[in-house]
Amino acid sequence: MDAVIKAVAVLPDVELIIPGGPPGCELDDYDEAQRLNRLAVEHGVANRVQLVGHVAHAAMPALLRTADVVICTPWYEPFAVLPVEAMACGIPVIAHGVDGHDDAIVDGVTGMLVPHGSPLRLVDCLREIFDHPSVAEGLGASGRDRAVARYSWDQIAIETERAYMRATPNVVGDRHVSAGQH
Secondary structure (H helix, E strand, C coil), rough: HHHHHHHHHHHCCCCCEEECCCHHHHHCHHHHHHHHHHHHHHHCHHEEEEEECCCCHHHHHHHHHEEEEEEEECCCCCCHHHHHHHHHHHEEEEEEHHHHHHCCEEEECCCEEEEECHHHHHHHHHHHHCHHHHHHHHHHHHHHHHHHHHHHHHHHHHHHHHHHHHCCCCEEEEECCCCCCC
C-alpha cells in the first residue's frame, strides 16, 4: 500500500480506503496499520487515508461499489480474488502485474496492470481513470463481462473438468484405456 499512499499524495482530490487486517477496533495495536498511518502522515495525506480493518466477505461488494477504482498492489497474488470481485461489480481495477493478476486482467481492456515498484505509472493510470470517465466506464464494463464469463462457478467447474481431462487423457469413466487395447 506504500505506493498507493504515495500516489494519493500526488492526487489532491483522492481519498483512499484500505480494508484488511484485524477488526477496525483493533487497528491501533496492529503494526502494519501503525506503519501505514505513519506513512500517510509523512506524505501529508493522513486526512485522506482511512484504514477500516477487516471487512466481512458479504460486505465487500457494497464497499467495492463505493469506489471509483480498486487498486491491488501486493507483491504476490496467486488467485486475484479481489480484482475479480471488483471487476464483477463493474469497478475499474489497477493492479500489479503479478501472478494471478496477469491471468485475470487484460491490460488496458478489463483493467490496468502496473509493474511492482512503479508509483509513477500508478499515478498515470489513476489520472487516466479520473480524467476520462469513458475509460473508467469501459474498463468497468469489460471487467464485469470478463468476471462473469470466466470466473462464474459454472465456468470454473467446466475449466476444472477440462484440466482433469487433459491430465488424465487415458482414463474414460472408471476404465483405464491404453493405446493397444480393444
